[in-house]
Amino acid sequence: MPPITQPADIAPVLPGGPPAAAAPAPAAPTSPDQPVTFTAAELEYDQNRALVVARGNVEAWQGNRVLRAEEFTYDRNTGVATARGNVQLIEADGQVVFADSVVLENQFRDGVLEGLRALLAQNGRLAAAGARRTDGNFFDLSRVVYSSCDPCREDPLAPPVWQLRARTATLDQAGRQARYRDAVVEFGGVPMFWTPYLQHPAGSAPRQSGFLSPTFGITGYLGGFVETPYYWAIDESQELVLRPQIATRQVPNLGLEYRRRFNFGEVEAEGSIGYLNGDSNTERGAAGHIFSRGRFNIDDTWRTGFDFNWATSEDYLRIYRYGARRILNQTVFTEGFWGTDAYARIEGRAFQGLRATDDNSQIPYVLPNIYLDWRSQPDALGGTFTVDTWNFAVFRDQGTDTQRGAVRIGYSLPYTDGVGGLWTLRAQSDLAAYAFTDLSGAPNYSTAANNGSTGTANIRAAIDWRMPFVRSAGEYGHQVIEPRIQLVGGPLTGNQAGVPNEDSIDLEFTDANLFSLNRFSGRDRQEGGTRVDYALRGAWYFPNGGMLEGLAGASYRVQRDGGPFYEGSGLENRASDYVARARVMPTPWLEFLGRGRFDQENGATRFLDLSTSVSFETATTVTGGYLYTPAVPYLTPVRDRNEVAVGVSQRFGHWRFSAYGRYDIDINRPVAISASAAYEDECFLLEARVFKRFAEDPATNNLYPANTVLLFRIGLKTVGDVGFRAI
Incomplete structure (x- = not known):
C-alpha cells in the first residue's frame, strides 16, 4: 500500500488516542504514558510498516518535552523515533539541546545524539561529538567542550576566553550538574590546567554536598597553605561548610x-579551631x-535573639583572615514592636577586648538593659507626646558598678504662622535614680x-523659630535663606x-546637635x-540637581554654670564655638562637603x-578628605587626629581599578x-x-x-x- 500524505493542519497522536490540535507544550510534568503529539508541513504514513514520516518544520512533544527537526520518523512497532536536520530538544526548564541527528526511544527518554550542542542556563554552552541519553535525564558525552563565554564578534570561530575540554562527561539534567573526567581548562585556546575530575552546576542546581573552590596562598606566618x-x-533547612586549612609552618x-x-527564625554561626606557634608578636597556644x-519570632509583636562572639586574640583573627575586630560583644535580647507607636527591648550584654592593652576587668557587663518608648497620636493641637524609660545594671570586675532607672x-508642638514662620514648642523632662559602688574607678575616676x-x-x-525665605532664580533654580533661633530654658x-x-x-559638638535640647548623647x-x-x-538649588548650601551657628548660655563639659568640647564657655557646614555641588557629579567647629574668640x-x-x-570617580579632631580625654591615646585621605576608581570596558590611602x-x-x-x-x-595597615601595637611598638x-x-x-592570598 502506498504511503499517505496529510496536510500540515493535521496533528496525529501517537502511539494511540484521539486527535489533538497543535498547541504549545503543556505545563504538567512529563509522564511516560502520555502520547507523542506532533505537527508538520507534510506527513506520510505507511500502514504496512506502521511507519510515520513527517517533513518540514516538524514539532513533536510529549508532556512538556518538545522536539523540533526538519524530518521526523516514528516506528509505531518499536517506539523508536529518528530526527534529522537542525534537531532541537527543549526541556521543561528552558534548557535546549541541539544535534545533527537524534535517535530516541522509550517515550523520548533514551537515545543517541550526534553532533550535540546544548544551551544551558546562565549562558552555559556545551558541545560534544556524540552523546547517549538514558532515563530522560542523563547525557553521557564524549569529546566535550564547555564554556559560558560569548563568541567573539569579529571572529566567531576564535577560541573563547576560557573553555573546558574533557574526554568524557555526564550532564545530569535532573540534578542540574555537569561532571567531567580528564578535563583541561584552556585560556584563549592554550591549555593551562588539568584535573582528573571536575563538577559544576548546570543551571539552577539544587543544594547538594561537595567540595568548593580552593584557596591557595603564602604568608610570613603560615608559610604556604591551601584551604579546601x-x-x-x-537537609532542606540546615547546612555546614568545613574549611580545613593546611599550612607549612603552622598546625x-x-x-x-x-x-x-526555622519556620520562626534562623541561626548562623562561624567558628574555628587552631593553634598559634608564637613569635615575637604573637602568643603561643590553642x-x-x-x-x-x-x-526567632515569638509572635507578630515579639521576637528574641542572641549574638555570641568570642576569640582568643585579635592577632589570631588577623592571621587567619577571620575578620579583624578589636571588641566583641555577646547579647541576649527580647524586643517588641507595635507599629511606629511603641517599642520595647530587654537585653543582657557582655564585651571582650582582644588587644593586649585592653583591661577586660574594666569592660562592663550589662544585665539587664531595659528600654521602652511610646509615641502618642497627634493631639487636638497637633502636638505629640513621647514617653520612654531606659534602665540598666552595669557591673565590672574592677571599676564602677552602676544601677540606673531613668x-x-x-x-x-509644631506651628506655622501666617507669614510662613515655622515654630516648634518642645519640652523634655528627665528623672533618674542611681546606685553605685567604686565611683573612683573606671570609667568615672571621680573624687x-x-x-x-x-x-x-x-x-x-524650648521655643524654636525658623523662617525660610524663598525666591525664584528663574532658569537658574531657586534660593533659600533661613534664619533659625531657639531659646532653651531649664535649671542649672x-x-x-x-x-x-x-x-x-x-x-562631639557639631551642627548636627546644635539645636538638641541636651547635647550629650546619653542621659x-x-x-x-x-x-x-x-x-x-x-x-x-539648581535645575540640574546641583546645589550650594551653607550654615553657620553657635550657642550662648546666660549662666556661667551650664553643664559638665570638658575643656575643648566647644561648650565649656558661655559662648560656644562656632559650628558650620558648607556644601558645593554645582552638578550632580561634583560635590564638596565641609563641616567644622571654630573657636569663639580667635577662630x-x-x-x-x-x-x-x-x-x-x-x-572615573575621585574622592578626597581631610579630618582634624582635637584630643579628647575619653579616647586612648590622647592626641590630636590629623589625617588626609584620597581615593580613585576607574572603569572602562570590562576593566576596573581603584586605589585608596x-x-x-x-x-x-x-x-x-x-589598591x-x-x-x-x-x-x-580576574x-x-x-x-x-600601618597601625602599631603599643605593647610591642611593632606593626600588627x-x-x-x-x-x-x-x-x-x-x-x-x-583564590590566592599572601600576607
Missing part, C-alpha cells in the same frame, strides 16, 4: 560555618573563635563619694561629678541653664571634616593603603587586591601581624573560582 572548603547540605586550622532556618547570631517625657546612691532631675523647654545642673557616667562619655550627663541657639542657613580650628567627590562621564600628618606616616584591579566579563573574572594582605582571584563563571 567542603559544603554539606545536611592545621579548621574553620566552620553553620546555618539553619586558639579559636566563634561569631554567631540567632533571631524616665524621659517629651512633647513637641566624689565612692559608694552610694543619688538621683537627678532635669526639665528643658552643675558638674555632676557625683553621678556615674555610663552613656554620656562621648561628646547620665544633663545640660542645664538658659541658652540661645542661633544659625543662618542659605541654599541655592582657631577645633574640628574639621572635609570631603569631596568627582565622578566623570568616563566612569590615608595619611597621618602629625606622626608623618601612612595609616592604611589599598585593586579587576577584569570581569560575562564569563570570566581580580587582584593589596591592603596594608598580618598587616599586609595580597589577594588574587580567578573566576570561571558557572564553574567556580580559585
Whole structure:
C-alpha cells in the first residue's frame, strides 16, 4: 500500500488516542504514558510498516518535552523515533539541546545524539561529538567542550576566553550538574590546567554536598597553605561548610560555618579551631573563635535573639583572615514592636577586648538593659507626646558598678504662622535614680563619694523659630535663606561629678546637635541653664540637581554654670564655638562637603571634616578628605587626629581599578593603603587586591601581624573560582 500524505493542519497522536490540535507544550510534568503529539508541513504514513514520516518544520512533544527537526520518523512497532536536520530538544526548564541527528526511544527518554550542542542556563554552552541519553535525564558525552563565554564578534570561530575540554562527561539534567573526567581548562585556546575530575552546576542546581573552590596562598606566618572548603547540605533547612586549612609552618586550622532556618527564625554561626606557634608578636597556644547570631519570632509583636562572639586574640583573627575586630560583644535580647507607636527591648550584654592593652576587668557587663518608648497620636493641637524609660545594671570586675532607672517625657508642638514662620514648642523632662559602688574607678575616676546612691532631675523647654525665605532664580533654580533661633530654658545642673557616667562619655559638638535640647548623647550627663541657639542657613538649588548650601551657628548660655563639659568640647564657655557646614555641588557629579567647629574668640580650628567627590562621564570617580579632631580625654591615646585621605576608581570596558590611602600628618606616616584591579566579563573574572595597615601595637611598638594582605582571584563563571592570598 502506498504511503499517505496529510496536510500540515493535521496533528496525529501517537502511539494511540484521539486527535489533538497543535498547541504549545503543556505545563504538567512529563509522564511516560502520555502520547507523542506532533505537527508538520507534510506527513506520510505507511500502514504496512506502521511507519510515520513527517517533513518540514516538524514539532513533536510529549508532556512538556518538545522536539523540533526538519524530518521526523516514528516506528509505531518499536517506539523508536529518528530526527534529522537542525534537531532541537527543549526541556521543561528552558534548557535546549541541539544535534545533527537524534535517535530516541522509550517515550523520548533514551537515545543517541550526534553532533550535540546544548544551551544551558546562565549562558552555559556545551558541545560534544556524540552523546547517549538514558532515563530522560542523563547525557553521557564524549569529546566535550564547555564554556559560558560569548563568541567573539569579529571572529566567531576564535577560541573563547576560557573553555573546558574533557574526554568524557555526564550532564545530569535532573540534578542540574555537569561532571567531567580528564578535563583541561584552556585560556584563549592554550591549555593551562588539568584535573582528573571536575563538577559544576548546570543551571539552577539544587543544594547538594561537595567540595568548593580552593584557596591557595603564602604568608610570613603560615608559610604556604591551601584551604579546601567542603559544603554539606545536611537537609532542606540546615547546612555546614568545613574549611580545613593546611599550612607549612603552622598546625592545621579548621574553620566552620553553620546555618539553619526555622519556620520562626534562623541561626548562623562561624567558628574555628587552631593553634598559634608564637613569635615575637604573637602568643603561643590553642586558639579559636566563634561569631554567631540567632533571631526567632515569638509572635507578630515579639521576637528574641542572641549574638555570641568570642576569640582568643585579635592577632589570631588577623592571621587567619577571620575578620579583624578589636571588641566583641555577646547579647541576649527580647524586643517588641507595635507599629511606629511603641517599642520595647530587654537585653543582657557582655564585651571582650582582644588587644593586649585592653583591661577586660574594666569592660562592663550589662544585665539587664531595659528600654521602652511610646509615641502618642497627634493631639487636638497637633502636638505629640513621647514617653520612654531606659534602665540598666552595669557591673565590672574592677571599676564602677552602676544601677540606673531613668524616665524621659517629651512633647513637641509644631506651628506655622501666617507669614510662613515655622515654630516648634518642645519640652523634655528627665528623672533618674542611681546606685553605685567604686565611683573612683573606671570609667568615672571621680573624687566624689565612692559608694552610694543619688538621683537627678532635669526639665528643658524650648521655643524654636525658623523662617525660610524663598525666591525664584528663574532658569537658574531657586534660593533659600533661613534664619533659625531657639531659646532653651531649664535649671542649672552643675558638674555632676557625683553621678556615674555610663552613656554620656562621648561628646562631639557639631551642627548636627546644635539645636538638641541636651547635647550629650546619653542621659547620665544633663545640660542645664538658659541658652540661645542661633544659625543662618542659605541654599541655592539648581535645575540640574546641583546645589550650594551653607550654615553657620553657635550657642550662648546666660549662666556661667551650664553643664559638665570638658575643656575643648566647644561648650565649656558661655559662648560656644562656632559650628558650620558648607556644601558645593554645582552638578550632580561634583560635590564638596565641609563641616567644622571654630573657636569663639580667635577662630582657631577645633574640628574639621572635609570631603569631596568627582565622578566623570568616563566612569572615573575621585574622592578626597581631610579630618582634624582635637584630643579628647575619653579616647586612648590622647592626641590630636590629623589625617588626609584620597581615593580613585576607574572603569572602562570590562576593566576596573581603584586605589585608596590615608595619611597621618602629625606622626608623618601612612595609616592604611589599598589598591585593586579587576577584569570581569560575562564569563570570566580576574581580580587582584593589596591592603596594608600601618597601625602599631603599643605593647610591642611593632606593626600588627598580618598587616599586609595580597589577594588574587580567578573566576570561571558557572564553574567556580580559585583564590590566592599572601600576607
